[in-house]
Amino acid sequence: MSRYPVFIPSKGRWQPERALTARCLSAAGVPFKLVVEPQEADDYAAQHGEENVTVLPFGELGQGSIPARNWIKERATAEGHARHWQLDDNMRNFFRCYQGKRVRCPPDYALSVVENFTDRYENVGVSGPTYSFFGFAKQPPFRVNAHVYSCSLVNNAAPHLWRGRYNEDADLCLQLLAAGWCTLLVNAVQVNKATTMTVAGGNTDDLYQGDGRLKMAEALAERWPGVATVRHRYGRPTHHVNWGKFGPKLRLRDGLTLDPQPPDERVRLAAVGEVESPRLRRLLDEKPAEKSSPNRTPEGKINL
Numbered sequence: 696m697s698r699y700p701v702f703i704p705s706k707g708r709w710q711p712e713r714a715l716t717a718r719c720l721s722a723a724g725v726p727f728k729l730v731v732e733p734q735e736a737d738d739y740a741a742q743h744g745e746e747n748v749t750v751l752p753f754g755e756l757g758q759g760s761i762p763a764r765n766w767i768k769e770r771a772t773a774e775g776h777a778r779h780w781q782l783d784d785n786m787r788n789f790f791r792c793y794q795g796k797r798v799r800c801p802p803d804y805a806l807s808v809v810e811n812f813t814d815r816y817e818n819v820g821v822s823g824p825t826y827s828f829f830g831f832a833k834q835p836p837f838r839v840n841a842h843v844y845s846c847s848l849v850n851n852a853a854p855h856l857w858r859g860r861y862n863e864d865a866d867l868c869l870q871l872l873a874a875g876w877c878t879l880l881v882n883a884v885q886v887n888k889a890t891t892m893t894v895a896g897g898n899t900d901d902l903y904q905g906d907g908r909l910k911m912a913e914a915l916a917e918r919w920p921g922v923a924t925v926r927h928r929y930g931r932p933t934h935h936v937n938w939g940k941f942g943p944k945l946r947l948r949d950g951l952t953l954d955p956q957p958p959d960e961r962v963r964l965a966a967v968g969e970v971e972s973p974r975l976r977r978l979l980d981e982k983p984a985e986k987s988s989p990n991r992t993p994e995g996k997i998n999l
Contacts, residue, residue, distance in 0.1 A: 697806035699848065700776055701727040702749075704763040705784040709738040715889060716786040717743050725803045729784075730763055764857045772851040778813070780806065783845040785889040790827055792836070792883050793964055796978060797827065805884040809848055812837065813879055815953070816945045820853040820876030821868060827885040836883040839945055841938050842868055843878050846886045850876070859918065861911035865936060869919055872941035879945075908932050 732754030771779035789805035790797040813822040823843040844864045855870040857863040912925040912934040926935045
């Protein structure tokens with residue numbers, strides 16, 4: 696189970712068919728808090744349980760999710776957490792890269808992989824898994840000083856906050872990099888997030904309508920001249936960031952060494968039921984699976 700609290704800022708997505716992240720985490724038994732505005736609190740509580748809902752002290756500010764994100768960080772810091780998760784509310788599931796293939800994995804396992812790797816270092820401001828539609832098989836297991844969007848493990852010691860109205864994730868990463876913090880994008884685990892504007896509610900209704908995409912790209916380029924520019928890709932305007940502009944290096948925590956991992960602690964693929972996918976059957980045939988419980992082996996190892 697992940698060690699840091701998980702928050703999901705959400706608006707207009709209490710309906711089961713829209714609340715993708717809450718459904719994913721609930722099915723796996725991962726604790727989380729949906730952070731919602733007062734006028735929607737009853738709707739969220741009715742669908743997801745009052746114990747899973749935290750109500751903001753404000754609403755209808757017209758600034759997207761940014762005020763909620765800053766409030767979440769303040770609360771997590773006040774509760775004494777060194778880091779906290781902020782997950783967008785439109786994530787379907789998670790994957791682990793295994794021998795060049797993407798294999799579905801439990802969300803608590805994916806979050807724990809990012810936490811364990813991040814906690815090796817003292818200067819990571821934000822980290823998280825890559826999007827599955829960006830995480831191609833031949834990528835390295837992680838990238839330093841790259842964008843971290845939508846599924847973010849935030850270091851509460853970093854003083855930087857979300858700001859503006861658009862592209863708050865990219866802006867936060869750039870603030871951290873410019874101040875000497877590192878960002879850490881983990882390709883070894885990936886998140887399957889719904890494509891922007893395909894789920895009603897949230898920023899789809901508030902920010903993306905009309906020329907919202909162009910305004911978002913222009914706002915980031917104006918705030919970061921020489922680093923961010925506006926481009927047209929995939930038939931729409933978008934921002935482009937020169938992440939190579941920044942170069943802080945990861946610093947191991949005092950006393951920590953990266954010894955080779957013992958063979959019995961490496962990730963292994965295990966069948967927990969009938970495997971229908973030919974691709975997964977080939978992976979299992981290459982290295983026979985061990986019989987075990989649905990999520991963890993008797994020794995506590997997580998199965999994929």
